[in-house]
Amino acid sequence: MAEPTIDAGAGPVALRRSPLAHLAERMRAAAVTGARGVTLTEWPFLTMVNLRVAPASEAAARIEKTLRTPLPRECGRTTTSGPHTVAWLGPDEWLVLSQAESTAVTAELRAALGGDPGSVVDVSANRTTLELSGPAARQVLEKGCPLDLHPRSFAPGRAVSTTVGPVAVLLWQVDDTPTYRLFPRSSFADYLARWLLDAMSEYRGPVNVIEC
Amino acid sequence: MLLISCPWCGPRDETEYHYGGQAHVPYPETPADLTDEQWAEYVFYRDNPKGHFAERWMHSLGCRRWFNVLRDTVSYDVLAVYRLDEPRPELPTLRDLHQTAEAAGGNR
Known part of the structure; x- marks a missing residue:
């Protein structure tokens, strides 16, 4: 079979396939509605930029100015401003999730870092985004997540690196539905989905109610 | 299952961590002068105490930082967790507690 020829105008972006494109139909069909509803969808090609910089440095302050939001300084915290959400990955490491175009975000952050120690790397292709939403979403995750996801300890706006099943993910709760976004590595996405x-x-x- | 408190992320299950062996094994100050036997001691020989043991762990599925854990190898209790730049906390060992008890006329 002949390889598809690259359309000169569209460039390589038109050729990319998301890690879960082959499961889109199954995910749509698996949606459950009602009081125990839960849906699973992929948000492909979200911009993700890995950022490493000393938290007390001037470079960090410049980056905060560029993002128009402070970098979260505590595990589990996120900060949001416009199209960007910054998730805490480590004491000097963050993941900038963005709706904006990845090369522009990377260039902006790299300019803010300047020549100071640190790194700004476009890792958009490293992970994909799965959105699990619905009244039963927490129960689904609790089958394989060691964290306490009860509202007393986990709430919208929190994001932590942990595991779901055997897969390492960044788990971010978006709202009270509850809606969670899971960021597994692309190569583990098929298994996790x-x-x-x-x-x-x-x-x-x-619903089977056992009478006692 | 051990519940270990990462200094940055708080309590997480053992499955999120990676074990890194004994802590506080310094690199030799004059490596060129070491005999083969001393090198072997440094590279391969580690303590295997019954009781308190300081060891390194890495939160590989979380913040990916190394840190130290003081663990009791008998009861598997995690006694203390401290960062790499912090000194090993002084805790009374089982033997100390035992002697204190004997001096007070206990443990008969």
């Missing part, structure tokens, strides 16, 4: 589809399947069945 199938794991979640399996975990979701019980909620489409009838």
